[in-house]
Amino acid sequence: MPRKKTETISFKADTALLDAIEGIANRSEFIRGAILAALESACPLCSGTGTLTPDQKRHWNEFAEDHPIRTCGHCHEPRIYCARKP
Ligand SMILES: [Zn+2]
Numbered sequence: 001m002p003r004k005k006t007e008t009i010s011f012k013a014d015t016a017l018l019d020a021i022e023g024i025a026n027r028s029e030f031i032r033g034a035i036l037a038a039l040e041s042a043c044p045l046c047s048g049t050g051t052l053t054p055d056q057k058r059h060w061n062e063f064a065e066d067h068p069i070r071t072c073g074h075c076h077e078p079r080i081y082c083a084r085k086p
Pocket residue numbers: 043044045046047048049050051
């Protein structure tokens with residue numbers, strides 16, 4: 001089935017969030033922008049869900065064989081290294 005070009009999504013917001021966005025003239029535009037900005041920083045593999053599907057996990061296991069995760073010596077964040085790169 002072809003996907004609709006636009007779809008309305010709705011979500012619950014508590015009073016604190018409602019208060020925070022109260023003064024914003026175009027909330028839809030603001031929320032669209034915020035979602036796109038958040039996706040920019042989301043994990044490229046799981047898209048921010050935090051877990052991998054069985055197929056993604058299989059791909060990852062294959063990749064991880066020669067790509068160990070170690071702590072970066074500069075910023076101390078986890079980092080993927082390539083075991084084949086000297
Ligand atoms: Zn992830």
